[in-house]
Every structure is written in C-alpha cells, then in structure tokens.
Amino acid sequence: MGTPATERATTGEVSSVFAVADRIRTAVESVIEGKNETVTIALSTLLAGGHLLIEDIPGVGKTMLAKALGRAVDCTVRRIQFTPDLLPSDITGVNVFHQGTRQFEFKAGPVFGNIVVGDEINRAAPKTQAALLECMEEGQVSIDGQTWPLEPPFMVVATQNPVDMEGTYPLPEAQRDRFMARVSVGYPDPQAELEMIDTHSAATPLDDIRPATGLSELRRMMAAVRSVHLSPGVRRYAIDLVSATRTSSALRLGASPRATLHLVRASRAYAALDGRDYVIPDDMQALAGPVLAHRLLPSPEAQVERRPPEQVVADITARLPIPS
Template structure:
C-alpha cells in the first residue's frame, strides 16, 4: 500500500459551474494525455474518462503485461488530486483499506487514522488477490461514498473513483469478486494485446523513456468536480429513458442468462450515457450513447447459465441489435 499523492480534496464545488464545452475540452485533453501512455487503445482510454466524468468505478480485467496498471497510473497523473494505490494481497486487512482507530493515551480517546480509501482516485491493484472480507470493506465506500469504523461514519471526498485491476487467468491465491462487488463497478473493460505496429513502436524507445514520467496534470479535483456536476445535468428524453429501461429489463429474460442487470445497472447506464454525450459536446443523450455503453456497463453484471454458447458481450450486442431505437429529442 503506498500513497501516490496527499493533496486534500474539496467536498463541494466553488466558483462558476462548468459548461458542456468545458467537459468536451478537458475530456479530450484527458484522452490525449492517457492515450500517450496506453498506445493504440482509444476505446479503453475513452471508457476510463467516461467513468471519471460519471463518477463511477472501473474494473480492468486482463492478463499480465497488457497495461492495466499503466492505465491506472496515467489517469492518476492526469488529475492533480489526492491519489492512493493499494497492492491487494491475501494478508491485506480491511483496516488497511478504510483506516483504523488508534487509542490516544494523552486524551484517553480513540483517534481515527484514515486509510487510502480517503482519496479522489483509489487504484486497487489486483483486487481479486484480497480475501472476501477485505474486498467487502470497499462495498460501502464504492456505493455510499462513506466509511463506517467502530460505529462512526466518515464521508469520502468528491470526486471519488475506484480503478481496480484483476488477472482473470491466474487462479491460485485469488478470490473471485462476488456479484454484489462487481455490481458496484460502473463499467468493466479489457485492454488486450496491442497491434503489431503499436507493439513495435513500444520496442523502439520504451526501454529508455517512460511516458508516465513526462506526464503533466490536465485538470485538478476542483475542476473535475465541476465537470462531474455538469454531466449530471445532461438531458435524457423520456423515450430515451424508456429505451434504456427496455434494454436493462430485456437482459433478465435473455436465454442463457441466470441473472440479468440490476436496477443499479440502469442507473449506472444513465450516468455513463450522460458522460458520453457531454464528452461528445452535447447537452442531451441520444440512443447511440446508451447502446454504445451497454456492453461495458452491463456485461460484467450478467451471470450466465452453465453451458451458455455466447459470452455476455455477444448476448448484449445481439440484444442491442434487436431492440427498436427511438428518435432522440433535444431539451
């Protein structure tokens, strides 16, 4: 467990509100900055920025060496805010995440020492290596933006994002994330191997130069919080909401699916669609914003039946292709 920054974050915004143009501009700068580290993966970088603007958590699942930790570090460096990183291990305790109360002999009282979860961006590296008890310590923080220790409740700073990584191949010494924990993540993605051309470029100079070292912050926590608040005001027409709801409810009746998307998944899909629209410079959501976010936001929540012939992503892609698409209405 190591702290990557220690700047305190404001609890609420101050100054003039951000505009959609601000969201579009800063979002593009964030994508460019992070994209210089994670080369050839613009869709992954865009999804990370969407989660940041939607104030939602991101789970990155892939084999070792594909850039999971580099993505987390790059996003952290792009924001001048409080950032902490936890390397999850089997012996990690819940108090190592949330903090602990220490008895002060001088005052004969217990003093709370905040853990790394009290940051704007928490990088949870190899989260599935921790025990279920430690994993559950993040549940309250991720959903309610607060931590309860020894009967006292402590609010977390805003914005707050958990960017977790896990290795799906190595099973020894790992604990699969339960459905309740996976449902807390707004989106999940995989990075995959780079193209031959991108991998060749990496071999040219990355053994001498680390692009992470040259990164400068694009924005700070105060500005980011204004952008997040602006994203929440993006307009969603009634017919688009009905389309989104139909998509979420249809996952519960898909052949080969034992457990479909939860109501929380619908709320997360709305937030992701709003962030996608704002990132494109629009103050209203169109159906493509919803369908484009369906796979990353919903796929990790579906529990497939044994012997299912298609994976969750393929099932959702087929579902999106079958649903009638409404015409978007401007505010």
C-alpha cells in the same frame, strides 16, 4: 433518472467539458497507445462519478492505465496493492489508542483519496474485498460506530486478472454491481507495440504526465455531465436494454436497477465527450457491454454453448428496436 429541461446543460458547458476531457485523454493516451475506446470509457466513468474495473491478463497495461488516469487529474491519488494477507483495516483505516491523550485516534487508510487505484483486487480474500462495498456505494467509511465521509469525487479504479488465473478470488456479485463499467486493455496492435518499445524501454512515460485539470474544475465538469439531456425515448430505451437481460433465457442473473442508473450516467458522460449536450441510442449501444456484461451470470445452457455475457448483451442490442 431524467433531468428537467430547465436544468439542461448548455452548449458552452458541454464544450468546456469536451475541451478539458480532450486534454486528459491526450495525457492518458501518451502512455496507453492505440486504445482510444478504452480510454474514452474510462473517462466517461470518471465524469459520471462511477468506479472502473479493468480486467485482463497480466502485462497488458492495466495498472499503467489506472495510474495514468490518476496522474492526468490534479487530485489525491492512493494505491492499494491487494494481497491474500491484506486486512480490511489496511484499506479503510483503524482506531489507534493514543497514550498521551488516553483516547482513540483514527488513522485513515488509503481509501481516503479522490482516485483509489486497487491493483489486482481479486487477489485479496472476499472479506477484504468487502471492505470497499460501503465506500463505493455510499462514499463513506464506518468504523467502531463512527462514520467518516470520503471527499468527492471518489473513484475506485481496480485491476484484476481473469478469475481462472492462479491465486485469484472471484469478485462477489454485490461488488461487481458497484463498478459502473468494466474494460479490457487487450494486446496492442503491432504499430503501437513498436512505438511502445521506444517510449517505454528507456523510462516510464508516466513521469512525463502533467495534470490536465484540477479538482474544482473536475467537479464542475461532473455537474455539467449530470445535466446532459436525456429524451423520453432514449430513457425508455435504457429501460428496455436492462429489462431484456432479466428475461433472457441465456442469463440466470440479469442487470440490477443500479445498472440502469449507471448506464444513463455513463451515456451522459459519453455524449459530452463527443461534444453533444444530449444522449442518443448509439451512446447506450456503445456502453451496454462495458456497463452491463460484468454484472450478468450466464445460464448453464449458455455456458455449455460458450456464450459469454458480452455476447448476450451484443445480441440484445442488435435485436432491440432503436427509438426514433
């Protein structure tokens, strides 16, 4: 997980990442008012090469956030509306027999994009949800014995309603584990909602968003983020955080090794967005909830006590010693 000192990102590279990311942030926040931390985590996930899950009640701007992130970057954006009758081939694509050539021709599905917006992902059946497993982890699609690579960067930004909403299917553990972070938009504060009346009532502000960066520059930013310094002490702190979820009596399923990698990658991006070329424990503390909580399953006792995984993670970060 560590990066050799010779490959450490320079201050100039991180400053460039910070400047461009600030333009992306400004574009997204022109649509999503008063949600600075949510936007920062979304940007961190993008720069870290991960996938983002946005979970909240209907009408608070989940899809708007996903669309704004896609429009702020000049890349290929595809949208999938998940419904109960959606088929796996509607996502990945299908081989169609061509009468003229007497051969099968591959028709790519909407998953072939740089940013794929999956709206209300938990309204599709589990079989259809599983069509994204290979795409999200391996960056490829396998159909009829052939493998089709997805152009990097590839990011799934999925929205979902809480699982107790009518007509929803809970995401399986394997799929939740592939999302680097989960965020909630939440209700806006009164001032932000007042401003929203002026900006959203006449027309959608999405039409005013102009790309803040291109695909080649985004790739350079992601390469610089991967080289942000991670000291041995902070690296050990990441291991301790994840290990504590596996031994907690309040959890019956702890975080996976993939969660450790996601926490490190997201922390590097989070540090770069703060203008630093090194990670500090505060970065991991800020990201522990969004990166770890959605992967955890509470124990029966924690469910009776109404202790959600987010609270368990917060308790772990509060009591875990911080490295010097």
